[in-house]
């Protein structure tokens with residue numbers, strides 16, 4: 001089915017997205033990742049909800065339905081910022097209440113994309129908001145796992161270095177209207193100083209592959225934080241450039257690094273297969289592959305506990321379980337009823353028949 005061989009050891013793809021209703025390859029979104037999962041022999045997938053392309057509510061309901069229909073699926077829910085910039089949501093829809101509802105529905109954690117410049121700007125340009133603060137406080141108390149996208153590659157703030165593909169996606173941040181890369185990293189440190197036990201995995205290596213000494217300082221200071229190695233090809237250029245250094249770094253911090261592809265439906269599943277194959281071979285073999293950014297990438301050839309930590313154990317430890325939470329249909333139906341007024345006509349017409357079929 002794919003050019004890539006099945007992976008013959010346990011692996012969980014900790015970072016996927018479900019964004020569309022259907023594609024030509026597998027049809028309906030409720031089949032989105034099953035061909036990929038089966039074809040590559042994955043032991044688990046974790047779908048992260050997003051609130052930046054459409055309403056978080058709609059994406060949460062899609063993903064919760066996916067989890068209900070396809071056993072063995074982990075999911076992280078997203079919060080809906082009904083008021084932008086972040087302010088007081090309507091009564092009963094504050095972020096902490098939404099968080100509690102998502103956990104009751106059966107999400108395994110929370111996805112925050114609020115630190116990505118294009119999301120951060122419209123919610124007010126700073127992560128130091130009392131509304132987010134209340135949420136971090138609760139999530140630290142509960143030990144809930146967070147997958148948190150903060151910033152983007154720092155080249156995207158640089159006129160000379162920003163790649164054309166990033167520019168054409170609207171990801172160029174040097175026009176003075178976006179929060180600054182280093183200001184946002186400082187805000188994260190302020191949050192972690194206040195909530196040092198936060199069970200947080202920063203996506204894309206916290207965009208620190210060029211600055212491993214800074215990442216190391218954070219690992220030492222905040223004992224519960226981790227990063228994933230979801231591409232960002234720029235990260236792999238840095239790994240390859242400092243290969244020997246990174247072999248040691250990955251061994252030393254093998255309990256703080258997770259594997260994820262950013263596999264996104266409606267992309268075709270061969271792209272996901274290509275990506276997980278590269279990641280697996282980067283961690284577990286000494287193969288040289290043509291990897292992200294069309295550059296050679298030498299494998300780190302980790303073994304034993306180091307390898308297993310990164311391939312799946314860290315994810316299981318951080319969500320606190322080795323099987324996904326069950327979906328609570330009653331709680332999901334109640335969530336749909338409560339928030340359906342926020343859905344677009346299209347979202348409502350796609351989701352209502354599924355809610356009738358699976359939840360009533």
Ligand SMILES: [Zn+2]
Pocket residue numbers: 015017203262
């Ligand atoms: Zn992502």
